[in-house]
Amino acid sequence: MSAVHADRESVVRDGRPVDARSYASAILNILDDAAEEKAQLADTQRAALNILDDFSDEKARLAHVQKAILNILEDFDVEKNKVEQINREMAAEIAERKEAEEGLRQANAAADAANRELEAFSYSVAHDLRAPLRSMDGFSNALLEDYGDQVGAEGKTYLTNVRDAAQQMAQLIDDLLALSRVSRAELRRERIDLAGIARSVLARLQTMDPDRSVQAVIPEEVIASGDPRLLGIVMENLIGNAWKFTSQKPRARIELGHRPEAGRSVYFVHDNGAGFDMAYVQKLFGVFQRLHSAIEFEGTGIGLVTVQRIIHRHGGTVWAEGEVGHGATISFTLEEAT
Amino acid sequence: MNEKVILLVEDNASDEALTLRALKKSGVKNEVVVVRDGAEALDYLLGAGVHPGRAPADLPAVVLLDLKLPKIDGLEVLKRLRANEMTKLLAVVILTSSNEQRDLVEGYSAGANSYVRKPVEFTEFAEAVSQLGLYWILLNEAPPPLGG
Numbered sequence: 001m002s003a004v005h006a007d008r009e010s011v012v013r014d015g016r017p018v019d020a021r022s023y024a025s026a027i028l029n030i031l032d033d034a035a036e037e038k039a040q041l042a043d044t045q046r047a048a049l050n051i052l053d054d055f056s057d058e059k060a061r062l063a064h065v066q067k068a069i070l071n072i073l074e075d076f077d078v079e080k081n082k083v084e085q086i087n088r089e090m091a092a093e094i095a096e097r098k099e100a101e102e103g104l105r106q107a108n109a110a111a112d113a114a115n116r117e118l119e120a121f122s123y124s125v126a127h128d129l130r131a132p133l134r135s136m137d138g139f140s141n142a143l144l145e146d147y148g149d150q151v152g153a154e155g156k157t158y159l160t161n162v163r164d165a166a167q168q169m170a171q172l173i174d175d176l177l178a179l180s181r182v183s184r185a186e187l188r189r190e191r192i193d194l195a196g197i198a199r200s201v202l203a204r205l206q207t208m209d210p211d212r213s214v215q216a217v218i219p220e221e222v223i224a225s226g227d228p229r230l231l232g233i234v235m236e237n238l239i240g241n242a243w244k245f246t247s248q249k250p251r252a253r254i255e256l257g258h259r260p261e262a263g264r265s266v267y268f269v270h271d272n273g274a275g276f277d278m279a280y281v282q283k284l285f286g287v288f289q290r291l292h293s294a295i296e297f298e299g300t301g302i303g304l305v306t307v308q309r310i311i312h313r314h315g316g317t318v319w320a321e322g323e324v325g326h327g328a329t330i331s332f333t334l335e336e337a338t
Numbered sequence: 339m340n341e342k343v344i345l346l347v348e349d350n351a352s353d354e355a356l357t358l359r360a361l362k363k364s365g366v367k368n369e370v371v372v373v374r375d376g377a378e379a380l381d382y383l384l385g386a387g388v389h390p391g392r393a394p395a396d397l398p399a400v401v402l403l404d405l406k407l408p409k410i411d412g413l414e415v416l417k418r419l420r421a422n423e424m425t426k427l428l429a430v431v432i433l434t435s436s437n438e439q440r441d442l443v444e445g446y447s448a449g450a451n452s453y454v455r456k457p458v459e460f461t462e463f464a465e466a467v468s469q470l471g472l473y474w475i476l477l478n479e480a481p482p483p484l485g486g
Contacts, residue, residue: 166458
């Protein structure tokens with residue numbers, strides 16, 4: 001059906017007979033037209049297919065978009081879950097914190113109650129425990145004064161022993177009260193001169209014991225930062241100990257000094273007195289622990305514990321070095337190591 | 339020596355005996371009136387209850403007041419004395435076992451004229467009581483009578 005044969009075979013054209021060639025050509029024309037129709041149809045079909053194609057593209061794209069939206073939604077869900085998880089965690093943490101705060105509050109309340117109890121206990125000790133001792137001492141003394149000649153020498157010794165015991169116990173009570181007061185006292189830091197305190201303690205000891213001659217080596221100034229009243233107690237104890245333990249030395253020497261060490265000040269009180277065996281150094285800071293008998297040196301064994309508690313309350317450390325017969329050094333810091 | 343009494347407010351019988359002994363030994367001849375709790379002290383000083391015979395204006399030269407007392411404690415006795423027009427200037431010395439800071443602060447805040455801690459050692463105790471007696475009886479000029 002190519003256009004090449006159309007000339008020869010056309011028969012009728014426009015209702016009029018034509019020759020064979022014309023006829024043939026007409027048929028060819030019809031065929032041609034049909035082919036054209038067919039081609040058009042094909043075109044239409046192709047167009048439709050194209051449209052369908054396009055449609056499926058669109059559909060695919062839409063699906064893609066849909067998928068993307070779903071992804072976003074999914075992501076959103078994940079994010080939402082994350083946020084919810086964080087919220088839950090935060091709520092849990094807040095609850096935990098509240099619980100911790102409650103715990104802290106209860107601990108504080110318990111500490112307050114314990115403090116009040118300690119306060120009441122100390123108050124009762126301060127008031128009630130001394131009265132019987134006063135009776136023991138007072139009436140023993142009355143016996144000695146009024147009936148001394150009837151009890152004889154031995155009786156007098158016994159009564160004196162009763163009095164000594166009563167006084168020793170009164171000292172113990174006072175020292176324990178001082179120790180508990182140190183724990184209860186509020187701490188306030190000030191700039192203070194330890195040298196000045198040491199000199200006044202020594203002056204007082206000298207007044208009480210005028211026969212003694214002690215060489216005091218004290219710098220012009222030893223500046224420290226601490227609670228004036230509490231550090232007064234520290235110097236009272238350390239200088240007092242040095243005074244006591246050098247009492248049997250013909251050439252007693254007491255030294256106060258300080259030196260920098262590891263970025264902080266180390267203060268020390270050194271004496272050339274009785275000293276102690278380093279094997280027992282741990283016992284020095286225990287309540288009621290003594291390294292000397294009461295006959296050698298009197299004391300209650302509470303002084304260094306009190307010193308230690310004061311130093312610890314300042315955040316510092318205290319330690320002792322000594323050698324039997326050659327003296328002792330008590331050193332301390334008033335701040336934490338850096 | 340004036341004739342005024344010393345009022346001792348003391349619930350402990352031993353402390354009472356020792357205080358009287360110390361006063362006697364120091365040569366204080368004045369009468370010592372002893373009351374054994376805070377309520378009795380107030381009765382005596384404010385002229386009521388068990389001591390109605392005493393003229394209200396006739397106050398002791400000094401009150402030696404213990405802090406820990408039955409019924410009404412020493413601090414409360416002191417506060418009530420200071421609140422009363424008749425006794426607000428009366429010499430009151432706290433004579434007690436403790437030297438707790440709280441007692442000192444509260445005692446002086448309530449208007450104590452002096453605060454003396456009873457020493458355990460009798461010689462020191464006697465010395466303290468003796469000095470108190472002599473000072474408040476012999477040296478101190480009492481305030482003029484008020485009210486009444």
